[in-house]
Amino acid sequence: MAQNRDGGNPFAEPGELDNPFQDPAVIQHRPSPQYATLDVYNPFEAREPPPSYEPPAPAPLPPPVAPSQSSRKLSPTEPKNYGSYSTQASAAAATAELLKKQEELNRKAEELDRRERELQHAALGGTATRQNNWPPLPSFCPVQPCFFQDISMEIPQEFQKTVSTMFYLWMCSSLALLLNFLACLASFCVETSNGSGFGLSILWILLFTPCSFVCWYRPMYKAFRSDSSFNFFVFFFIFFAQDVLFVLQAIGIPGWGFSGWISTLVVLKVNTAVAVLMLLVALFFTGIAVLGIVMLKRIHSLYRRTGASFQKAQQEFAAGVFSNPAVRTAAANAAAGAAENAFRAP
CATH class of the missing domain: 1.20.120 (Four Helix Bundle (Hemerythrin (Met), subunit A))
Incomplete structure (x- = not known):
């Protein structure tokens, strides 16, 4: 095989470049102003000063939005709106009804408790527990109390x-x-x-x-x-x-x-x-x-x-x-006397 006189690649195939350093892939990586390396860097070379720093322009502010009714701050004296008037009225009516029922239940419970205490007193001691206590006279007094009075036991709580x-x-x-x-x-x-x-x-x-x-x-x-x-x-x-x-x-x-x-x-x-x-x-x-x-x-x-x-x-x-037994006895006697007088009359 004849040797290439120009110093080309003797092993190159026909149609290929004789110099491998002329390959485009190698040429594009050669030193250039756009692609600098340490081999071509000269610190004493006069260069143009870098451009001065310019801050980026601020982005435009969004246009102001009118405050809506929901985001408006309420004054201290302005009432808060928690719902429609009908909703508030119905809630207040329901609350009042529940409180009324609760008071009625409490009153009935107190009445049942009072009656239960009365039954317990009557079952434990009969008439002895309801002994007259008013007026509060001493035991050596010849006049004894004439009435029984206990407001906490006999009178309902509301009265x-x-x-x-x-x-x-x-x-x-x-x-x-x-x-x-x-x-x-x-x-x-x-x-x-x-x-x-x-x-x-x-x-x-x-x-x-x-x-x-x-x-x-x-x-x-x-x-x-x-x-x-x-x-x-x-x-x-x-x-x-x-x-x-x-x-x-x-x-x-x-x-x-x-x-x-x-x-x-x-x-x-x-x-x-x-x-x-x-x-x-x-x-x-x-x-x-x-x-x-x-x-x-x-x-x-x-x-x-x-x-x-x-x-x-x-x-x-x-x-x-x-x-009243006395009244019934008197009425019976009066009726018997009237009947007897009627029979005796001629």
Whole structure:
């Protein structure tokens, strides 16, 4: 094989390049301004300074969006909207209904608890556990208690406060009569012409103290204890008269035995110390009169909510009369006497 004179590749095939370094794959990797290597790097060569740094242009801000109703901040005094009006109204109505049912269930539970305690007391001791305890007299006293009273056990929970207030009202009226007696006594000591008022003050304290307890407090107590319409009517009739008497006591007509406002002004001209004592009694009478009127209205409103009526009171009265053994015996005797007289008549 003849040798290539130009120093070519003697092993090259026909049609191939004689110089392997002329291969395009090698030529493209030769040193060039675009592809520099360490062999052609000259640190002393003058080069153009690099372009100055220019920060990129800021991106344009998005256009402002008008605040919507949902993202608007509420003022402290502006109410929050938690839903439509109908939804809130229905939720409030449902809540009120649940609270009403809960109160009714609590009241029924207290009533059942009270009845259970009564049955337990009756089963344990019979009549001995319900021994009379009022008035609380000592055992050596020849007069024993005449009534049984236990507000926490016999009166429903919703009426216990009212009954207790009426009991305190009775106690205050009795205390006022006692102070009235002392004031009339002092008035009689400084002015002997007030003897009639002093005598009547003794009568009032001896008469009104037990009668007020029996005539209007006990009917009120039994009315709330057993929901008795008849006892409610008795209480309203007598306590209205008692309120009128409270007002008369506060007025204090001279000679009636009451240390009210008029009697205090009369005695003020005679003795200042006695007038001050009577003034305190007059204030006491005035407070009792006001409280009596307020309690009368409150009990009347409670009475209207209990479902009592005049017809029910008549039925209770008739049932009570006919269930009384003494009344039945008297009626039987009267009927027998009338029948005997009818047979004897010619």
